[in-house]
Amino acid sequence: xxxxxxxxxxxxxxxxxxxxxxxxxxxxxxxxxxxxxxxxxxxxxxxxxxxxxxxxxxxxxxxxxxxxxxxxxxxxxxxxxxxxxxxxxxxxxxxxxxxxxxxxxxxxxxxxxxxxxxxxxxxxxxxxxxxxxxxxxxxxxxxxxxxxxxxxxxxxxxxxxxxxxxxxxxxxxxxxxxxxxxxxxxxxxxxxxxxxxxxxxxxxxxxxxxxxxxxxxxxxxxxxxxxxxxxxxxxxxxxxxxxxxxxxxxxxxxxxxxxxxxxxxxxxxxxxxxxxxxxxxxxxxxxxxxxx
Amino acid sequence: xxxxxxxxxxxxxxxxxxxxxxxxxxxxxxxxxxxxxxxxxxxxxxxxxxxxxxxxxxxxxxxxxxxxxxxxxxxxxxxxxxxxxxxxxxxxxxxxxxxxxxxxxxxxxxxxxxxxxxxxxxxxxxxxxxxxxxxxxxxxxxxxxxxxxxxxxxxxxxxxxxxxxxxxxxxxxxxxxxxxxxxxxxxxxxxxxxxxxxxxxxxxxxxxxxxxxxxxxxxxxxxxxxxxxxxxxxxxxxxxxxxxxxxxxxxxxxxxxxxxxxxxxxxxxxxxxxxxxxxxxxxxxxxxxxxxxxxxxxxxxxxxxxxxxxxxxxxxxxxxxxxxxxxxxxxxxxxxxxxxxxxxxxxxxxxxxxxxxxxxxxxxxxxxxxxxxxxxxxxxxxxxxxxxxxxxxxxxxxxxxxxxxxxxxxxxxxxxxxxxxxxxxxxxxxxxxxxxxx
Numbered sequence: 001x002x003x004x005x006x007x008x009x010x011x012x013x014x015x016x017x018x019x020x021x022x023x024x025x026x027x028x029x030x031x032x033x034x035x036x037x038x039x040x041x042x043x044x045x046x047x048x049x050x051x052x053x054x055x056x057x058x059x060x061x062x063x064x065x066x067x068x069x070x071x072x073x074x075x076x077x078x079x080x081x082x083x084x085x086x087x088x089x090x091x092x093x094x095x096x097x098x099x100x101x102x103x104x105x106x107x108x109x110x111x112x113x114x115x116x117x118x119x120x121x122x123x124x125x126x127x128x129x130x131x132x133x134x135x136x137x138x139x140x141x142x143x144x145x146x147x148x149x150x151x152x153x154x155x156x157x158x159x160x161x162x163x164x165x166x167x168x169x170x171x172x173x174x175x176x177x178x179x180x181x182x183x184x185x186x187x188x189x190x191x192x193x194x195x196x197x198x199x200x201x202x203x204x205x206x207x208x209x210x211x212x213x214x215x216x217x218x219x220x221x222x223x224x225x226x227x228x229x230x231x232x233x234x235x236x237x238x239x240x241x242x243x244x245x246x247x248x249x250x251x252x253x254x255x256x257x258x259x260x261x262x263x264x265x266x267x268x269x270x271x272x273x274x275x276x277x278x279x280x281x282x283x284x285x286x287x288x289x290x291x292x
Numbered sequence: 293x294x295x296x297x298x299x300x301x302x303x304x305x306x307x308x309x310x311x312x313x314x315x316x317x318x319x320x321x322x323x324x325x326x327x328x329x330x331x332x333x334x335x336x337x338x339x340x341x342x343x344x345x346x347x348x349x350x351x352x353x354x355x356x357x358x359x360x361x362x363x364x365x366x367x368x369x370x371x372x373x374x375x376x377x378x379x380x381x382x383x384x385x386x387x388x389x390x391x392x393x394x395x396x397x398x399x400x401x402x403x404x405x406x407x408x409x410x411x412x413x414x415x416x417x418x419x420x421x422x423x424x425x426x427x428x429x430x431x432x433x434x435x436x437x438x439x440x441x442x443x444x445x446x447x448x449x450x451x452x453x454x455x456x457x458x459x460x461x462x463x464x465x466x467x468x469x470x471x472x473x474x475x476x477x478x479x480x481x482x483x484x485x486x487x488x489x490x491x492x493x494x495x496x497x498x499x500x501x502x503x504x505x506x507x508x509x510x511x512x513x514x515x516x517x518x519x520x521x522x523x524x525x526x527x528x529x530x531x532x533x534x535x536x537x538x539x540x541x542x543x544x545x546x547x548x549x550x551x552x553x554x555x556x557x558x559x560x561x562x563x564x565x566x567x568x569x570x571x572x573x574x575x576x577x578x579x580x581x582x583x584x585x586x587x588x589x590x591x592x593x594x595x596x597x598x599x600x601x602x603x604x605x606x607x608x609x610x611x612x613x614x615x616x617x618x619x620x621x622x623x624x625x626x627x628x629x630x631x632x633x634x635x636x637x638x639x640x641x642x643x644x645x646x647x648x649x650x651x652x653x654x655x656x657x658x659x660x661x662x663x664x665x666x667x668x669x670x671x672x673x674x675x676x677x678x679x680x681x682x683x684x685x686x687x688x689x690x691x692x693x694x695x696x697x698x699x700x701x702x703x704x705x706x707x708x709x710x711x712x713x714x715x716x717x718x719x720x721x722x723x724x725x726x727x728x729x730x
Contacts, residue, residue, distance in 0.1 A: 131589070219558060
C-alpha cells in the first residue's frame with residue numbers, strides 16, 4: 001500500500017479511536033446535562049472509577065477487561081441512578097426555578113468530584129498505575145495498530161450505536177427523548193419524569209464508566225485523572241448541541257479526528273486545535289451541530 | 293502649744309537624724325566586707341517542646357503520585373528516625389527536641405501552595421520549612437522563603453532557570469540533579485562512546501520538557517549526535533501512536549521521552565506494540581520509579597534496557613541499601629525512586645547537623661552554616677555549590693550516579709560523572725535488548 005494511504009489510514013483510525021472514546025464520554029454527559037439538566041463536573045471521575053475497577057478486576061481477580069464492561073457498566077449505572085433519584089430529585093423539587101436547580105446541582109457535582117477522588121485515593125492510593133492487555137501490533141494494509149486500539153474502537157462505536165438504537169427504537173428511549181425536549185410537558189403526557197431523569201443520569205455515568213474500562217488499556221491511571229475528560233466532554237456537547245446524542249457522538253468523532261490530523265502536523269498544537277475549532281462554530285452556529 | 297511643737301520640734305528632729313547619719317557615714321571605719329556577689333542566675337532557657345517542620349505538599353491532585361513516591365515517604369522516615377534518637381539537640385533550648393511535621397495539602401495548585409507557605413511561616417511560625425513538589429512549585433516557593441528569611445532545601449524539582457535565579461535567593465538550596473546538572477552531559481557522552489549518530493526527542497510542553505529538550509539538543513550536538521526531531525506534546529495528550537510511528541520511521545539510535553509518567557508509560561506500551569526498539573531509550577521522570585517496571589504485565593524484566601535518570605540503588609553503598617529497604621517497607625517496591633530519594637535523603641542530615649552545630653534554630657545562622665560547610669551524609673561528603681552571596685546547588689561532585697538502566701528487573705546505575713563519588717553498579721547495555729514477544 002502506498003505510504004500516503006498508510007498515513008491517511010494511520011490518522012483516520014487514530015482519530016476515530018480517540019473520537020470514539022470522546023463520543024462515549026460526551027454522550028454520557030449529554031444525557032446528564034441535556035436531559036437531566038445536571039452539569040456533572042464529576043463526570044470524569046466515573047471514567048476514573050471505571051478504569052481503576054478494571055485494573056483491579058484484571059490484575060487481581062483475573063477478569064478479562066472486556067468482561068469488565070458487563071460488570072462495571074451496570075454497577076456504575078445503579079450508582080448514578082441512585083444519586084439522581086435521591087440527591088438531585090430533592091434538589092430539583094425544592095429549587096424555585098430551573099436556573100436555581102442547575103446551579104445547585106452543578107455545585108453538588110463539584111462536591112461529588114472531590115468525594116469520588118478521595119474515595120479512589122483511599123482505595124487505590126495516589127500512585128500511577130497501568131496494565132497491558134492486547135498490547136501487540138496488528139497490520140492493516142501496511143499500517144500497524146495496537147490490537148487494543150482496534151478493540152477499543154470497535155466496542156466504543158458498538159456501545160454508541162447500540163445506545164442510539166435504544167433511544168430511537170424503544171419506549172423507554174422515547175420517554176428520554178421527550179424529557180430532553182420538554183420535561184414538564186413529558187410529565188404531563190404520563191412520563192414518570194423522576195424515573196426518566198434518574199435513568200439518564202445512570203446511563204450517563206455508565207457510559208463514562210465503560211469509557212474508563214476501555215481506555216484503561218492504554219492510559220496511566222491515577223485518582224485525579226478525571227477532570228481533563230470532563231472538560232473535553234463539555235467541549236463536545238457544546239459542539240454537537242446540548243442534549244443531542246447524535247451530536248455528542250459526531251462531535252466526539254470530529255474532535256478526535258481533528259486532534260489526530262493536527263498531531264500529524266504539529267503535536268504541540270493538538271490541544272489548541274480543540275479550542276480553536278470552537279471559535280468559528282460559536283460564531284456560525286452557537287447552538288452546536290445538532291442544537292435546536 | 294501643740295502647733296509650736298509640730299512647727300519646730302519635728303523638723304528639728306529630722307535635721308538631727310540626718311546630721312547624725314552623715315557624721316556616722318563620714319567616720320573612717322573599715323568598710324564592711326562586701327557580700328560575695330551572688331552568682332548571676334542563668335537566663336532561663338526558652339520553653340520549647342518540639343521543632344515544627346512545615347510543608348505544603350500535593351496530597352491530592354496531579355502531582356500527588358510524585359509526592360507520594362518521593363519526599364512524602366522520606367518525611368515519614370525522618371520523623372521516626374530522628375524522634376527515635378530523642379530529637380535534635382538545640383543548645384539554645386538546652387535539650388533535644390523531637391520533630392513534628394505540619395503538612396498542608398496544596399492540591400497541586402501553585403496559588404494554594406503560595407498561600408499555605410505564607411501561612412506556615414507567618415501564622416503557624418514553623419521552625420523549619422520543607423519543600424513543595426515540582427519545579428514550578430519550588431520556583432514559586434523559593435522567593436517567599438527568601439522574603440521571610442526561611443531556609444528552603446528543595447526536593448522534587450530543579451531546572452536551569454531555577455539555577456539562574458539562585459544568586460538572588462540566598463536562603464534556597466537545590467538538592468535534585470537536572471538536565472545539564474549533570475544528567476544529559478553524561479548520557480550524551482555514553483551514547484557517543486557507543487557510536488550513536490542520531491537522536492529523536494519527544495518532550496512535554498512545560499518547563500520540564502522545554503528545558504530537557506533544549507539541553508538535549510545542545511548536549512547531543514556537543515558530542516556529534518544529530519537530533520533529527522524534537523517534538524513537543526501537550527500535557528493532556530493521550531494517544532501516542534502517530535508519534536511513535538514517526539519516530540520509528542526516522543530510525544534513530546537514541547530515543548528520548550522527556551515527560552511525566554502519564555506520557556512515559558503509554559509511549560512505552562506503544563513502542564512495545566509497534567515493535568519500535570532503538571538501541572538507546574531514555575525516559576523520565578517516570579522510568580526511575582518502581583511502578584514503571586510493573587506496569588506492563590507485572591514483570592519488570594519486560595522493560596529491560598530502558599534508561600532513565602537515577603542516582604543510586606541498594607548496591608551503591610550499605611547506607612543506600614538501608615535507605616531503599618526502609619522505603620520499600622514503608623511504601624512498597626513499586627514506589628521506589630532511584631533518582632530523587634537518594635538526593636533528598638541528605639536533607640534531614642544537613643538540617644540536624646546545622647542545628648546541632650550552631651545550637652540554634654535561627655535561620656540566618658543556619659543558612660550561613662549550610663552555605664559554608666561540608667556535611668557527612670548518605671552520599672558521603674556533601675556540600676552546596678554557592679552562587680556568590682545567593683543560594684546553593686548540591687554540587688554535582690556529590691552525585692553517586694546520573695543514569696540508570698533497567699536490567700534483570702532492577703534498576704542499575706550505569707552512568708555518572710567523572711568524580712570520586714560516582715558508584716556504577718553495572719555496565720550500560722547498548723544496544724537495548726528487544727522488547728519481549730507478546
